[in-house]
Amino acid sequence: MGRCYGDSALSAHIVDARSLNHFLDFDSSSGLLTVESGVTFDEILQVFVPRGWFLPVTPGTRFVTAGGALASDVHGKNHHVDGSFSDHVLWFDLFTASGQKLRCSRTENADLFHLSLGGMGLTGIVLALAFYMKPIETAYIRQHTVRCENLDETMAGLESYGNWTNSVAWLDCMAGGKAFGRSILMLGESAKLQELSPKQALNPLKIHSTKGIPFPIDMPSFTLNRFTVQAFNRVYFNKHPKGSQDSVVHYEPFYYPLDKVLGWNRIYGKRGFTQYQLVVPHQDARKGLQEVLELLAKRRMSSFLTVLKIFGEQPENYLRFPKAGFTLTLDFGIADSLWPFLNELDQVVEQYGGRLYLTKDVRMSADFLRRTYPMAQEFIDKLKEMDPVGTFRSLQSERLSIHA
Amino acid sequence: MKKNILLVGANSDVAQAIAKLRAENGHALWLTGRSLEALQPIVADLKLRYEVEVSAFVYDAETSNPEALILALPGLPDEVHLAMGYLGNPICIEDAAETTRIMTVNFTAAVLLMNALVRSLIQEKRNAVLVGISSVAGDRGRKSNFLYGAAKAGFSTYLDGLRNFGYAHGIHVVTVKPGFIRSKMTAGLPLPGPLTATPQQVAKAIVKAVRKRKGRVYVLPIWELIMLIVRNIPDFVFKKMNL
Ligand SMILES: Cc1cc2nc3c(=O)[nH]c(=O)nc-3n(C[C@H](O)[C@H](O)[C@H](O)COP(=O)(O)OP(=O)(O)OC[C@H]3O[C@@H](n4cnc5c(N)ncnc54)[C@H](O)[C@@H]3O)c2cc1C
Numbered sequence: 001m002g003r004c005y006g007d008s009a010l011s012a013h014i015v016d017a018r019s020l021n022h023f024l025d026f027d028s029s030s031g032l033l034t035v036e037s038g039v040t041f042d043e044i045l046q047v048f049v050p051r052g053w054f055l056p057v058t059p060g061t062r063f064v065t066a067g068g069a070l071a072s073d074v075h076g077k078n079h080h081v082d083g084s085f086s087d088h089v090l091w092f093d094l095f096t097a098s099g100q101k102l103r104c105s106r107t108e109n110a111d112l113f114h115l116s117l118g119g120m121g122l123t124g125i126v127l128a129l130a131f132y133m134k135p136i137e138t139a140y141i142r143q144h145t146v147r148c149e150n151l152d153e154t155m156a157g158l159e160s161y162g163n164w165t166n167s168v169a170w171l172d173c174m175a176g177g178k179a180f181g182r183s184i185l186m187l188g189e190s191a192k193l194q195e196l197s198p199k200q201a202l203n204p205l206k207i208h209s210t211k212g213i214p215f216p217i218d219m220p221s222f223t224l225n226r227f228t229v230q231a232f233n234r235v236y237f238n239k240h241p242k243g244s245q246d247s248v249v250h251y252e253p254f255y256y257p258l259d260k261v262l263g264w265n266r267i268y269g270k271r272g273f274t275q276y277q278l279v280v281p282h283q284d285a286r287k288g289l290q291e292v293l294e295l296l297a298k299r300r301m302s303s304f305l306t307v308l309k310i311f312g313e314q315p316e317n318y319l320r321f322p323k324a325g326f327t328l329t330l331d332f333g334i335a336d337s338l339w340p341f342l343n344e345l346d347q348v349v350e351q352y353g354g355r356l357y358l359t360k361d362v363r364m365s366a367d368f369l370r371r372t373y374p375m376a377q378e379f380i381d382k383l384k385e386m387d388p389v390g391t392f393r394s395l396q397s398e399r400l401s402i403h404a
Numbered sequence: 405m406k407k408n409i410l411l412v413g414a415n416s417d418v419a420q421a422i423a424k425l426r427a428e429n430g431h432a433l434w435l436t437g438r439s440l441e442a443l444q445p446i447v448a449d450l451k452l453r454y455e456v457e458v459s460a461f462v463y464d465a466e467t468s469n470p471e472a473l474i475l476a477l478p479g480l481p482d483e484v485h486l487a488m489g490y491l492g493n494p495i496c497i498e499d500a501a502e503t504t505r506i507m508t509v510n511f512t513a514a515v516l517l518m519n520a521l522v523r524s525l526i527q528e529k530r531n532a533v534l535v536g537i538s539s540v541a542g543d544r545g546r547k548s549n550f551l552y553g554a555a556k557a558g559f560s561t562y563l564d565g566l567r568n569f570g571y572a573h574g575i576h577v578v579t580v581k582p583g584f585i586r587s588k589m590t591a592g593l594p595l596p597g598p599l600t601a602t603p604q605q606v607a608k609a610i611v612k613a614v615r616k617r618k619g620r621v622y623v624l625p626i627w628e629l630i631m632l633i634v635r636n637i638p639d640f641v642f643k644k645m646n647l
């Protein structure tokens with residue numbers, strides 16, 4: 001679907017997996033769903049929510065393919081409880097550079113299996129995959145919203161509410177002084193039938209609306225500047241009363257607030273935007289995040305949507321991004337001053353033992369990758385052994401010198 | 405009312421889109437293709453998505469007997485969509501086998517199968533709607549695909565006549581004339597965006613034509629105008645053109 005932010009899905013030749021769009025099997029006793037790799041999360045929800053099943057892990061958009069979710073090893077708001085998407089995958093069929101179709105699982109072609117999780121499609125084309133869906137009683141989420149007045153409260157909140165399956169903090173990165181790092185913390189748990197309002201209970205397994213509102217125009221680039229972003233963030237923050245609130249909301253606004261507006265990215269104007277997603281391990285995370293946010297203020301950069309999440313334990317595995325700690329997502333409109341600034345941010349990230357998410361990256365250096373992903377070199381060596389000419393490559397893999 | 409719908413060439417992108425629209429309404433689907441293995445994911449997909457009855461049958465225009473196919477079906481269909489088609493090598497005038505294949509898939513076999521269906525339907529006094537997917541390529545022959553075009557021209561003419569013939573028997577026939585479709589058939593070819601339909605658009609137009617009992621449909625509709633113009637270009641000009 002091309003929903004990764006950077007150049008991972010760009011190349012001189014692109015294989016479009018969307019004709020691989022068949023549902024192949026579903027075992028309603030175990031929840032194991034088998035699909036071809038081009039089936040989208042949007043379609044899976046349309047078919048399975050009414051039958052009482054939900055995705056085990058979902059990113060902040062439904063418009064991704066199952067193959068893309070595996071290749072990026074996507075994570076959701078539930079990483080600290082459920083891990084990332086790959087953790088729910090039982091097997092997949094891979095079309096490799098040697099022209100073979102190989103079944104890969106934790107027991108069969110195990111190394112290829114692990115190399116491909118988060119492998120950005122470089123090991124081959126995923127043709128079909130099987131993963132476990134999660135049973136749900138309703139399509140609604142019991143939501144608990146907490147206003148956190150500063151960075152300490154925000155981080156403590158994410159940690160102390162760790163028993164909630166879903167958690168995410170929307171951060172006002174523009175606030176300074178005592179309000180530095182303030183946020184709205186959103187927690188969510190799949191709602192039980194008796195928790196729904198009478199109106200919601202009429203159709204407890206309602207799917208999302210399939211009509212979006214197209215975003216009308218490319219906004220002029222000056223629309224999103226420091227001041228408008230600041231104003232937006234302040235208004236949004238203050239919309240939430242002090243303390244906490246409870247509500248029951250549909251999964252659509254909870255998981256996919258941006259999908260409602262098709263082409264929302266046009267708000268950034270013609271030059272577009274990029275995301276910068278980092279993870280820093282728990283140890284010194286507080287200091288690391290503070291430095292990142294301070295650098296933002298110091299360089300007068302603004303991030304429109306800033307999101308902080310917590311990652312649970314995940315064993316180090318080739319190019320898979322998540323590891324225990326905090327993950328911060330910033331998005332920036334493209335400007336000439338952005339690139340040197342991101343290089344500065346890289347230094348902070350590395351200093352605190354962190355790294356960046358490949359699916360959102362357009363600019364990290366080849367060295368940076370090797371220094372921050374301890375298994376990167378091993379990934380590259382094994383890839384070379386399997387596929388010496390580099391059949392499956394991307395602009396990203398070339399930029400990162402994974403391929404010459 | 406639940407219908408039994410036969411899709412011939414069900415592996416085609418257009419047929420798959422039709423199948424989805426018809427399955428959405430709960431109809432049972434009988435799919436034919438050249439190999440059961442290739443149909444397997446399509447059958448599984450339709451069953452899983454729509455929880456309808458779906459079965460698969462082997463039919464190859466070059467080798468199968470139409471009567472045998474009809475005997476293998478669980479009964480007679482209420483609606484038929486014939487989607488098979490073969491573009492082939494456009495300049496195969498020296499290749500008799502390729503020429504024959506183009507004629508067989510797009511015309512001869514299609515006609516024999518429709519004839520056999522109509523015979524059985526009339527015998528059993530059954531009403532039905534038969535849809536044949538032809539092409540604008542049949543509206544005027546041009547050098548880049550005139551063998552395919554000739555076969556489709558024959559098929560269009562056959563369908564128009566069959567509609568006239570079937571009328572008295574409660575059999576309605578739809579002639580579908582797509583322009584460009586983005587599908588397996590045209591994979592890798594440069595197609596003009598605004599004039600190119602998606603398989604979903606073609607399927608929608610077909611289902612609408614069935615519902616409204618239309619005789620002929622062009623998809624996209626602009627092709628009706630384009631072909632009107634193309635048909636009216638004087639031959640002394642047309643023969644020199646690069647089309
Ligand atoms: C609004 C928004 C919110 C997002 N939120 C999150 C989030 O919360 N968490 C998160 O983890 N991500 C998030 N993302 C990123 C997104 O989930 C990933 O980039 C995802 O991989 C995109 O999937 P896609 O199908 O569009 O793949 P593409 O963008 O087309 O491709 C992504 C990568 O996967 C590879 N690939 C795709 N299909 C296959 C296949 N069949 N076989 C082999 N390789 C393949 C490509 O080569 C490429 O390297 C978000 C993106 C957006 C736009």
Ligand SMILES: NC(=O)c1ccc[n+]([C@@H]2O[C@H](COP(=O)([O-])OP(=O)(O)OC[C@H]3O[C@@H](n4cnc5c(N)ncnc54)[C@H](OP(=O)(O)O)[C@@H]3O)[C@@H](O)[C@H]2O)c1
Binds near residue numbers: 442465466
């Ligand atoms: N694509 C266009 O631009 C375009 C334009 C106008 C009209 N059309 C017509 O639209 C219809 C659908 O085509 P499409 O675009 O969906 O292309 P497609 O996906 O290539 O479909 C063609 C179908 O015909 C089948 N077929 C080929 N040879 C056959 C044979 N010997 N016996 C039985 N079936 C055979 C193919 O089967 P396999 O899958 O087994 O190969 C395939 O299912 C065709 O009639 C085509 O002529 C297409």
